[in-house]
Amino acid sequence: MSGGAEGTAAVNAVSARYFEVADMSLRVGRTFTDGDDLQSERVAIVSETFARALGKGGSVIGQRIRIGSDTDQGAAPPGWRTIVGVVSDVRETRRDADFRDVYLPVTQMAGRYASVFATPGSDVQGWHQRVRTIAREINPGVEIGPPVALADGARQELAAPRFLRSVLAGLATLALGIALLGIYGVTAYAVEQRRREIAVRSALGAPARSITALFLRQGTRVVAIGVAIGALGAIWLGRLLENQVFGVTPADMGTLAATAAFVAAGCLAATWLPSRLAARVDSADVLRSE
DSSP, rough: TTTOOOOEEEEEEEEEEEEEEETOOOEEEEOOTTTTTTTTOOOEEEEEHHHHHHHHHHOOOOEEEEEETTTTTTSOOOOOOOEEEEEEOOOSSSSOOOOEEEEEEEOOOOOOOOOOOOOOOHHHHHHHHHHHOOOOHHHHTTTOOHHHHHHHHEEEEEEEEHHHHHHHHHHHHHHHHHHHHHHHHHHHHHHHHHHHHHHHHHHHHOOHHHHHHHHHHHHHHHHHHHHHHHHHHHHHHHHHHHGTTTOOOOOOOOHHHHHHHHHHHHHHHHHHHHHHHHHSSSSHHHHEEE
């Protein structure tokens, strides 16, 4: 920008009515007009997030920025663009988490590809046929793709991440089941090894709940250490998969707390069950068999 600062933002070439069709609000300044062509001043509109980054709390209207990709996109002679408006943030894709966007008038840009957006109530097929006819009149070799609903495009975009999420969820459920079965087996084995001790405690008047609590206290320490290590591992692994799970950050405390509580409850239940069964053993029978 004109102060010598540099920034990164997504650049989009749009028509004058793009913001209306995309239901984006004008925060300050103006939108593009048909007069923003190659003979007029080169202008740009920025998103709210990018405006805050550029303005540092002040207004960005009238400030000048230079788009590094202007010359690559075959625009008019390279130069600075004047910011004439600020619009609301919008996700360009379902997984778009960066709201720093710059919009340029398509009448001041040249490119090989373009998309036409229409509101849901529009005659999409009619629009498609008219666009095809006009494009073929200009250049018979132009390829026009079939119309696609944004909802269908979003489903296709999210198909792979959703499949990966389902696979990971299935593997995580399987791993949790194996872990609970292992905890149950280890606790049951420990109870079996200490049958005589349990029988002696019962014969001396120890209530069943104190015997159950004995194993629960020992299991709780192990579970707490395991959950803590698992939470740290989840945060580390989540950073590798951050772009696959939209809207949930690797350090999302709500998700981590709920998952940790669920795992801890399952582990304690797997510890409690064999302990509870051991507390009901007839101490006289055990001591006689010994």
